[in-house]
Amino acid sequence: MPEGHSIHRVARVHRRWLVGRHFTADSPQGRPEVARGLSGRVLLGVDAHGKHLFHTFEGDVRLHIHLGLFGRIRHFRGDAPVPSTACRLRLVSDGATLQLSGPSACELLSLEEEAALRARLGEDPLRAEASLDRAYARLTRGRVPLAQALLDQGRIAGVGNIVRAEALFVAGLPPLMPVCELEREAFDRLWGAMRALLQDGVRDGLIVTPGAPPRPSPGRKRAERFCVYSRAGLPCPRCGGKVTGQSLAARTLYFCATCQGVDRMHGPRRKRAVTLAP
């Protein structure tokens, strides 16, 4: 579930439905001190940065949530079901309930702790104040592969395995090129692709890459949402060649070697030299 778009969508939903309400909190599993700290307070605001969520309650109480790989947030209007035994935090108000399970972080932070955490995060394509200059400068440090740098939340925040694969495909960029060789023009294209995918994801609640196969591939039941992510061995929707899936820094990277110019290392949009007759 959780790449940046899911988190920003949650923040938007909470701003609309939960801010201004007076909550009682409990923690069926694991975080009694967090529940105690929040219980009886009014929620004042919600902010998302990358994959991190920050809730501010009255009395300067700040909740930090990171869903990690397994985390989930459910909300209910009116009656809510009994939470699972794994429910880490439940917030209940008149008419709205929130249940959080499986997060990798659910903690109260001081103003300073929150500031320190946010300072470690890179530019978030979903935040209005994001600076392309800063994002480009941070992203292109060092010689790590471009695809690996994209998952580094200190360079760019909110991009996960799906968005990196799909955005690199949309931008037609070779994922394994040294990131310091990424030209500004190619970066702008990539940033635009990431931002568009994430923004559509916030609006729609899930990511569907433009150009994804409209019909299920052979051996699949449903129409597909992605061009390359999780499609190793299946045909690329653009050129029909086989999509590659390979491990990079312990994550699976998906790409189309043909469309993303892997052999040329600098992308397919560069003009090929032509031998002219004398």
Add this chain to the structure above:
DNA sequence: CAAAAATGCTGAC
């Protein structure tokens, strides 16, 4: 039923 997989991150070697 059991097993596997999943969009993430950390800490130990």
Add this chain to the structure above:
DNA sequence: TCAGCCTTTTTGT
């Protein structure tokens, strides 16, 4: 580089 964390959903017998 790898194991480990942690929950839910999907797939297979």
